Amino acid sequence: MLKKISVVTTVYNGEKYFDKAIPSILNQTYSDFEWIIVDDGSTDATLEMLKQVAAQDKRVKIFASGRLGRAKALNYAIEQAQANYIANQDFDDISYPERLQVQVEFLDAHPEVGVVGCNYIVEDENRKERYVRKPATEHDQLLRTMAKCIPFAHTLVAFRKQAWLQAGGYPDREDSEDLRLWITFAKHGWLLASIPENLGTHWVYSKSFWHRNFEYSHRQKQLARLQWQAIQELNLPLWMGIYPIGRYVYLYAPNQLKSFVRRFLAGSKEKTLEYSKSN
Template structure:
């Protein structure tokens, strides 16, 4: 199936949010797309949920794979798609109904742009909007991207640009999208569509919470490699500040009994 846009969802134990993510894709006003869902070895009902929607809509393809981590899962998933444009939706987030229509229109009208990213809204576990995301409010620049990941969500990428930079680096267990954006920034024009077309869900099972130290480690590696590629490693030194935060929460009855 050759379509203009390929959307990718990789999922690992996200049964609580996956259905809503899929439904937000199916609600797009631009309907000519494919949705590839790759399950990365889930042990919950994620595969069952994905297959339920695939039975109802032939634009959806489900792949079940052993757990490899998100970097390799994204590589494997994108390799199975055909669209001229690529978009990634996290399995716990949501797309606004016009996200594809508006970002694809920009790429169609501006052939020199290899990636467009949008503003995003932060939502909680229940889907309540908490406000405009902080990252997308940072002005875009190639140099600023080296320290601030403002090209956060949603992104629509030309496959030609994706191939030019070698795609997602599977060695990155975290910060894969940041590393990809840094490399894209070096070969193509990036546009900021200043309208919130993505809903980023924050909850305690976010990768940024569960893998915080790995996130910092791989972010640092992505920046260091970008400095090397750009010939700036002998002029600039990367300094990383990690601020520890401590919280207290009630102990559950199950945990008290262990």
């Protein structure tokens, strides 16, 4: 009998993160799933360690694709998936025990919804911040959110494989493949939704000076272009063009100002928590 939901994960050199995604998924309250893990050409001991996990739990299926890159590896993983629902899980994040149960029940009850997100905790090592992110819950609100930012934590979404097939899979682009996919879902008539419950934790890890200053800059500019794309393709009000323009200002704002900009200018719903490096 086919499973109702397939968890998909891609990993590259994830040796130091085996204490995060793996126990959090294997200990879900909803246990009738398959887990497709694609090793994306790791050069450390990741693949060998994954094979050990699969040997201990038959729900885990390991694929060694060679180095494909993020978007292609995600598409490859979903191609192997047998279920109608797909739950993405990044290897360095965690899902709370009830996550799959809650999202399966939601998709069962809302056949018009193509993708569903949730509230989640952000552990930002770069800015030494810890807070709860609360996405909008309704479709129209989430469409407007796409003019401002990425509406969901990709690591904690669940979506219909049918919607992914209609969209042609993740676009083969270097970043923001998730936002591109949600825009395409909406263009095909699927509704977007988010569950107002904390269902996981997403980490933003410290990086080198090069990555902090150059990769981050490129990503923010790319997001601004995608925000404008969402405005045009989803027929959002043209005045919302202030948000992609504002992303360029946000890019150069000091960290102390970024939280204010997210919450009061971009309308992001967040609740600050105490930050601890041990989290």
